[in-house]
Amino acid sequence: MIEVQDLSYRIGTARILDNVSLSLPRGGILALIGPNGAGKSTLLSLMARLLPLQQGRITVDDLEIGRCDDRDLAQCLAILPQSVQAASRLTVRDLVGFGRYPYHRGRPGATDRQLVEEGLALFDLLPLAERGLDTLSGGQRQRAFVAMTYVQDTDYLLLDEPLNNLDLAASRALMARLRDLADRKGRTIVIVLHDINFASAYADRVLVLKGGRLVADGPPEAVISSALIETVFETDARLHLVEGRPVVLV
C-alpha cells in the first residue's frame, strides 16, 4: 500500500502540489490524469524519491520515503521517468540487466540472468538485444526502459507518460502487458496518462489532479464524464459511452 499524507511541493512561489492525501492499495492499474502542469509527474517523482520531500509524508508498505534505504526501496518500487534521453551506447541486454542491479550490486547470478532473458522475451526485445540504445527508435528505446523496470521485479511500478513515443499498436501492446502484470502477478501500477481513452480502457481506478489538488478519484466509468472534461480539462470535447466505457471524441 502506498500512503500519501498532506503532500505539498513548491518550486519558488509556485505551488505544484497542494495538500494531496491518498492511499493506493496493492494490485491493479491506477491512472493519473489531469491537464498539463497539474502536478502528476511531481507526485510520481516524490513517491519514487526522485525529488526531495518538502512537506508531507509518503510510505510504501513499511518503507518511509526519505528515511528508508535506497536499495530496499529499489527492490520494492520502480519508476520509469518521463523522457529518458539516452545517448548511451549500452546494449539493450546490458540496460535491461541493470534492472537487476539493486539485487546483485554488480555480480549478477543465474536468477538475474534468467529474469533478464524473460524480460527481453516478454517485451519482444530479443532481436534487438545486442543493439546499442543509440541505434534504436524512440519507441524501441522506450520498450527497453520499460523492460528494465519490469526486471527490477518490484511490487510497485510507476510509469510517467510511457506512451509518449509509442504508436497506437505499441501503446496498446504496452497497456495490455501492464494489465497482465496487474492481473496475473498482482503488481500495483501507477501510470501517468495523457490520453483519457487509454485510462478509461485499461485502468481500474482514475485519479484526477488539477492545480496540484486531487479533484476526483474512482473507477473510470464514475470519474470520466462530460463535466470532468469541461471543468478539469477546460475543453468541450464530447463524450460517448461505447461498450459501456466512456470514450472522448477528439
Next chain:
Amino acid sequence: MSRPALGLLLLCLLFVGSLFVGATPLVPADLLTAEAWALIRDSRLPRAFAVVLSGAALAIAGQIMQLIARNRFVEPMTAGTGQSAMLGLLLVSLLMPGAEIGVKMALAALAALLGSLGFFAITRRLPPQEPLLVPLVGIVYGGVIGSTAVYIAFQIDLLQYLDIWMTGEFSGTMRGRYELLWVAGGVAALSYLVADQFSILGLGEAVSLNLGLNYRQVVLSGLVVISVVTGLTVVTVGAIPFVGLVVPNLVSRIAGDNLRRSLPLTAMAGAALVLASDIFARLVVHPFEVPVATVIGMIGAALFLWMLYGRGQHVS
C-alpha cells in the same frame, strides 16, 4: 584474436620499442653491457611506465568525467580540473615552499577536486537540450582558472614552473621521480570495481536513483578519481590534453558504454596513444625531443575532427 588480447600485444610491442628510443643510442645487442641495463633501469623503464600509467589513468578519468557530465565532449584537462591542480600547486609553492612532494600532491589533488565540483555546479544549471554548452563553458571556466594561475605566477616570478606543469612531457622522468604515477594508475584501476555504478550514472540521475544508487556518493567518488589522476599527472609530468577526450570516444564507438567491458580497452588505448606519441616525440627531432603534449595535441585534434566528420555519425 580477441580485441583486448590484440590491444595488449600492441601495447607490449610499443612498450618494448620505447625502451630503445632516446638520445643515447641503444640497440638490443647492447643489452649485455652493464651501462645499458643502468640506462634502462634508471631512465628508459621509468619513462615507459610513466607514459603507460598516465595515458591509461587519464583516459579512464576522461571516461568517468564524460559519464558524470553525460556529455562526450568534456575531459579533465580542458574543463578546469587540470588548471585547478596547477593553481593549487602554485599556491602551495608560494605559501609552503618547503612542503614535501606528498603534501604538494595531496593539495594539488584537492584543488583539482574543488575545481571539478565548481565545473559540475555550473554545468548542472545548463539546459540539457544544448549539449555543446557544457564543453564550451568548461573551456571558458578552465581558461579563467588557468589565467588566474598565470597572473599569480607572473607576479611572483614563477612562470617557468607553470610552463612545466602546463606542457606535459616525459624527458625528465627518472627512477625516483615518477613513482607517484603508480598511485594515479592504482586509483584509476580501482574504478573498475564500481564500473557498473559509473555505467548507470551515464543513464542519468533519475535512472540511477531508481536503481537504488547513492547518486551523490557515486558522483563524488568519480570526481575523486578524476581529481587524483589529474593532480598527480600535472605534478609529475605536466598536463596532457586530449587523451581523456579522444580515447573514451573512440572506445565507446567500438565497444559500447558498458564500462565493465570497455574500461580495460580505454586504459590500454590511452596508454598506447601516449606511448606512440612519446616515441614519435623522441624521434621527430632526434637526438632532441618535443613535448609529448604538443604531439598529442596534434594527433588528438586530428582524431577528434575525424570522429566528428569522418563517419557521418553523431558523436553524442
